[in-house]
Amino acid sequence: MLNIIEINHLNYTYLPGTPYEHPALKDISFAIAQGEFVGIFGPNGSGKSTLAQMLNGLIQPTHGTISICGMSAADAKSRKELWKKAALVFQYPEQQIFQISVFDEVAYGPRNMGLPEQEIKKRVEQALLEVGLNPDAISKQSPTSLSGGIRRRIAIAGMLAIQPAVLILDEPMAGLDAIGRKLILTMIKNRKAKGETTLMISHDLKEMMMITDKIILLDQGTLVFFGSVADLLNQKGILKQYRLQVPDYVQVITALSAKGLPVNMAIRTIEEAGDEIIKFHRD
Ligand SMILES: Nc1ncnc2c1ncn2[C@@H]1O[C@H](COP(=O)(O)OP(=O)(O)O)[C@@H](O)[C@H]1O
Numbered sequence: 503m504l505n506i507i508e509i510n511h512l513n514y515t516y517l518p519g520t521p522y523e524h525p526a527l528k529d530i531s532f533a534i535a536q537g538e539f540v541g542i543f544g545p546n547g548s549g550k551s552t553l554a555q556m557l558n559g560l561i562q563p564t565h566g567t568i569s570i571c572g573m574s575a576a577d578a579k580s581r582k583e584l585w586k587k588a589a590l591v592f593q594y595p596e597q598q599i600f601q602i603s604v605f606d607e608v609a610y611g612p613r614n615m616g617l618p619e620q621e622i623k624k625r626v627e628q629a630l631l632e633v634g635l636n637p638d639a640i641s642k643q644s645p646t647s648l649s650g651g652i653r654r655r656i657a658i659a660g661m662l663a664i665q666p667a668v669l670i671l672d673e674p675m676a677g678l679d680a681i682g683r684k685l686i687l688t689m690i691k692n693r694k695a696k697g698e699t700t701l702m703i704s705h706d707l708k709e710m711m712m713i714t715d716k717i718i719l720l721d722q723g724t725l726v727f728f729g730s731v732a733d734l735l736n737q738k739g740i741l742k743q744y745r746l747q748v749p750d751y752v753q754v755i756t757a758l759s760a761k762g763l764p765v766n767m768a769i770r771t772i773e774e775a776g777d778e779i780i781k782f783h784r785d
């Protein structure tokens with residue numbers, strides 16, 4: 503399968519050569535295949551947001567290489583184009599909304615791409631629908647009159663309207679209610695169904711593991727783990743050290759496996775766990 507993201511020996515140091523010099527990413531290497539959904543985890547200050555900004559071309563590696571859709575971030579020309587390929591939704595994006603209407607806010611990216619107005623309108627409507635908002639009802643409203651949760655959805659729609667090959671979300675669930683969280687998970691599932699790639703920074707493995715293909719775990723700028731959910735479940739020490747909680751039904755399946763039963767460790771949902779348990783009950 504095609505690797506849409508390839509990162510090799512990536513290092514990033516803030517304020518190099520000053521007394522405030524701080525290595526934020528240290529020798530990070532991984533590759534992501536097209537269509538995968540990747541969860542990025544790690545304690546505060548571990549380098550998650552730095553990595554997200556690097557993927558989007560906002561900051562450049564101190565050492566090492568990044569390639570997205572075959573474009574190298576080291577090449578000044580392709581770097582300028584990177585934001586269209588890999589769109590980043592910042593943490594608390596609702597604080598960075600500045601257009602006077604919802605339509606203009608979501609249209610900002612497509613307009614910068616120089617698309618015709620008809621295409622912009624189509625993309626804005628589609629993006630608003632993807633975040634569960636009715637374009638007819640909301641397009642003309644002023645973002646400032648709307649709640650923080652709705653403004654966050656508008657900010658996400660603004661990135662979806664760019665139709666990026668890679669979407670990166672920096673803690674999009676923070677402070678959202680159950681409906682808002684479910685909506686984001688649905689949006690990611692839809693991207694997966696279309697073969698699009700998404701990376702999401704999160705604190706909640708429990709919530710993400712149903713749809714995550716790969717996990718990246720950072721600690722103090724170092725890549726502690728990179729692999730599948732099934733592989734992570736076998737790393738008891740890592741789960742404990744980083745307080746990564748897994749759903750109860752996954753713990754049941756893991757415990758059955760530890761007792762020597764040949765259970766399928768790739769289960770993701772409670773329904774699959776139920777089927778697996780019934781299978782052994784019948785045997
Ligand atoms: N603009 C900056 N200047 C200097 N240091 C920074 C800057 N941004 C982040 N850092 C430092 O880099 C490290 C990683 O930060 P960050 O990527 O924001 O981590 P996370 O998103 O995992 O909380 C932290 O120690 C942080 O203090």
Ligand SMILES: [Mg+2]
Pocket residue numbers: 550551552593672
């Ligand atoms: Mg952060």
